[in-house]
Amino acid sequence: MKQTDTNRRKAPAAVFDKANKLLNDAHEVLLTTHIRPDGDACGCVRALADILKQQGKKVHILFLSPLASWYQAMFDEKPPVLTNDIQPADLPQTYAAVDLIVIVDTDSRIQLPGLADWLAASGKPILVIDHHVTGDHLGQVELVDAAAAAAGEIVFDLFQYAGWPLTIRMAESIFIAISTDTGWFKYSNADSRIFQTAARLINLGVRPNEIYQRMYQSFSPARLRLMTRMLEHLQLHSDGRIATQYILRRDFDETGASGPDTENLIDECQRIGSVEAAVLLIELADGGFRCSLRSKGRVDVRLIAQNYGGGGHTLAAGVNLHGALDDLLDRLVREISLQLK
Ligand SMILES: [Mn+2]
Incomplete structure (x- = not known):
């Protein structure tokens, strides 16, 4: 039987190290993601928000368009949406004290309308966590793994690398990320690595059937x-x-x-x-x-x-x-x- 080494496709350890250091040194973090956020985007944002808050950091979440109701329900408080709740002109003042910006699931300016100009002008350190082939290199540190089926897979790797323990809620967030981007493990990107990650999350207490019902069998008429x-x-x-x-x-x-x-x-x-x-x-x-x-x-x-x-x-x-x-x-x-x- 053909053996495949799933480890070799991860981003280099040196990049995980830099990402970990950036996050450790930060006191006030802004988490954001691409416009029209999907399950991967929302799952990664929630997992990172939870761990950073647990570490005593101040965390801001900013979305660039409204969330679908089933993603909205993932957040206890409705996170602000750019142009609805915060105007692009107010970004410098609103996030003046932010000392790290984390962008997940994209590295493209075009996916960050209203935000990209401020990102470049702010002079703040930026960490990108992404799995897309194309990118504009927006980050000082780019934790990019184009072989990962979801950004959630990279966030999971980061938790492992940093030795951060996953709460059930964090495990659920990452499960939502990886299940969404693989079409619930049926697209061609659903490789052995993603199933191994899913298995580890399930061992932590994640219940896929409950998540599936909550997220996908809850359509409005x-x-x-x-x-x-x-x-x-x-x-x-x-x-x-x-x-x-x-x-x-x-x-x-x-x-x-x-x-x-x-x-x-x-x-x-x-x-x-x-x-x-x-x-x-x-x-x-x-x-x-x-x-x-x-x-x-x-x-x-x-x-x-x-x-x-x-x-x-x-x-x-x-x-x-x-x-x-x-x-x-x-x-x-x-x-x-x-x-x-
Ligand atoms: Mn994704």
Whole structure:
């Protein structure tokens, strides 16, 4: 049987050491993550917030867009959202005493709208914990492991390296992070390393079935109505290998759903056997579209997102687009079908 050394894919020990030192030396920490925070982002933020508070540090959490209700429920107090609760112009004053900024699950300026300029200008030390291939090197220390299936995996490694004991709540946070980014251990990034991490978290008392019910079997009727609308707009192209869908502003208005209700909706059409790649366009308030792309493996959707200035992974990527809906869908289908040839 083939032996694989899962250890060798971690970031170098020297980087863990630097990250650990930065965190140890900090007194007041700002934790943040990419816009449209997912389970990986929220899980990492909560795990780090808990351990840093336990160490007697003052901790601020700042999100860049509102959380889906099932992620909101992870936090005892509603964390502030930039532009809703704190204005970009007030960042220097609000976080004047912060002596370390930690960014998790992204290293891209474009994923940090409203924050990126202040980050660069603040002169504060920045620690990035990320698992994406593309990055703008925003951190003085970059704890990046592109082989990790989730940023939560790296946060887990950091806990191990630093010797920080995990409470059940911290273990749950990391479990939420790694389960979300692997589609509950069914995407191709669900490797032996992630299952080993999951096993260790379960040994600490995490109950996956309870988390699953709490997070994913708690849809609002509005979210299900929005999903129905999206599926009504489903079209198959290239012998059923490409699926396109869209959600318009009026779909939100008429169903009562909101932006966070769209999370993971794109995955529904991947249940169709013939589908190799999926596109979901969500109309934004400014008239543009948020484009999400998914692949089962034959298409590298990151290349397509990158064409338009976006990013992501081979199997999941995204980008904001402007143009007429039909033109955008035509263009995306054409580009994906070129890769399928
Ligand atoms: Mn992630």
